[in-house]
Amino acid sequence: RIFCNFAGEKNTIPKRSMINRALLRIKVVQVLYAYYKNEHQTKRMAEKELDKSIDQAHDLYLFLLSLIPALTRYAELEIDNRRNKYIPTDADLNPNTRFADNILAKQMAESHVLADFAARVSYSWTDDDTFLKTFFEYIVGTPHYQSYMTADVRSYEADKELWRKIFKVDIPACEILDNLLEEISVYWNDDLETVASFVQKTIKRCKVDASVDDEILPLYRNDDDAEFVHRLFDAVIDNSEQYNKLIDETTKNWELDRIAFMDILVMKVALAELLTFPTIPVSVTLNEYIEIAKAYSTPRSAPFINGVLDKIVGNLKKQGLLVKPDSLS
Numbered sequence: 001r002i003f004c005n006f007a008g009e010k011n012t013i014p015k016r017s018m019i020n021r022a023l024l025r026i027k028v029v030q031v032l033y034a035y036y037k038n039e040h041q042t043k044r045m046a047e048k049e050l051d052k053s054i055d056q057a058h059d060l061y062l063f064l065l066s067l068i069p070a071l072t073r074y075a076e077l078e079i080d081n082r083r084n085k086y087i088p089t090d091a092d093l094n095p096n097t098r099f100a101d102n103i104l105a106k107q108m109a110e111s112h113v114l115a116d117f118a119a120r121v122s123y124s125w126t127d128d129d130t131f132l133k134t135f136f137e138y139i140v141g142t143p144h145y146q147s148y149m150t151a152d153v154r155s156y157e158a159d160k161e162l163w164r165k166i167f168k169v170d171i172p173a174c175e176i177l178d179n180l181l182e183e184i185s186v187y188w189n190d191d192l193e194t195v196a197s198f199v200q201k202t203i204k205r206c207k208v209d210a211s212v213d214d215e216i217l218p219l220y221r222n223d224d225d226a227e228f229v230h231r232l233f234d235a236v237i238d239n240s241e242q243y244n245k246l247i248d249e250t251t252k253n254w255e256l257d258r259i260a261f262m263d264i265l266v267m268k269v270a271l272a273e274l275l276t277f278p279t280i281p282v283s284v285t286l287n288e289y290i291e292i293a294k295a296y297s298t299p300r301s302a303p304f305i306n307g308v309l310d311k312i313v314g315n316l317k318k319q320g321l322l323v324k325p326d327s328l329s
């Protein structure tokens with residue numbers, strides 16, 4: 001890390017959302033892990049935690065988007081300060097204003113969605129001048145910033161590409177950003193890389209002749225996604241013993257207490273999805289939870305989980321207990 005220092009199933013519904021199925025699956029696994037590790041937490045408490053965690057992910061998305069106008073505004077103030085120095089240099093009096101004049105940043109500054117968000121929360125980027133100063137100084141030294149500032153031609157696509165690279169390269173590697181986010185929300189650091197990827201996608205879709213509010217993603221795409229996450233969560237808890245039995249029968253050479261707890265949990269959530277949502281293809285579910293295992297469990301977990309789930313799926317299909325879109329002729 002430097003100084004400041006999953007994809008969902010295909011859906012025919014064109015409307016987009018920040019909280020997609022991949023992130024919802026991760027949230028279910030995270031909250032269930034805490035639920036099973038805390039004997040004093042009730043199911044209702046865990047459900048509230050799940051909803052809060054999802055809400056916080058969307059708030060992080062809006063907060064990261066609002067960094068675009070905040071950092072640009074900081075650059076504008078720096079230019080003004082240099083111009084008003086007691087003895088300004090030629091460079092101070094004739095600065096390169098390309099970054100300060102970034103069109104995408106100006107669009108974000110006019111966003112009603114981000115304005116409403118700022119009015120709703122009690123924190124902002126301007127609360128910490130140290131972060132904006134340090135991060136801006138770092139950005140100025142990056143190759144993508146320098147190439148952008150010295151390019152022969154200005155364009156809206158170049159304005160967007162600079163910010164896309166900042167969120168792809170610089171934001172995930174920023175340690176002082178980790179510290180700042182942790183002070184605001186205990187949920188945010190775990191979600192930073194995933195949410196930053198949604199910011200990149202939003203930036204890519206923005207258009208020069210339209211409001212960025214047209215592209216800023218809502219919390220949920222529709223009621224189906226909200227129902228999906230709660231049905232999945234309930235299925236794991238309500239059918240936990242059934243899923244344990246399926247795993248136990250398939251891992252006869254292993255005792256359950258010898259298998260990593262996270263591996264068992266990932267398999268249980270995968271089984272809940274396989275058996276609760278008949279329209280989601282088996283391949284989609286398996287791929288999603290293998291990716292989660294890679295990110296949250298041991299290096300050997302993914303192939304192990306893949307093998308166990310593959311055997312369970314085969315047995316359930318033979319028994320006629322699992323009929324899925326990609327298992328039909």
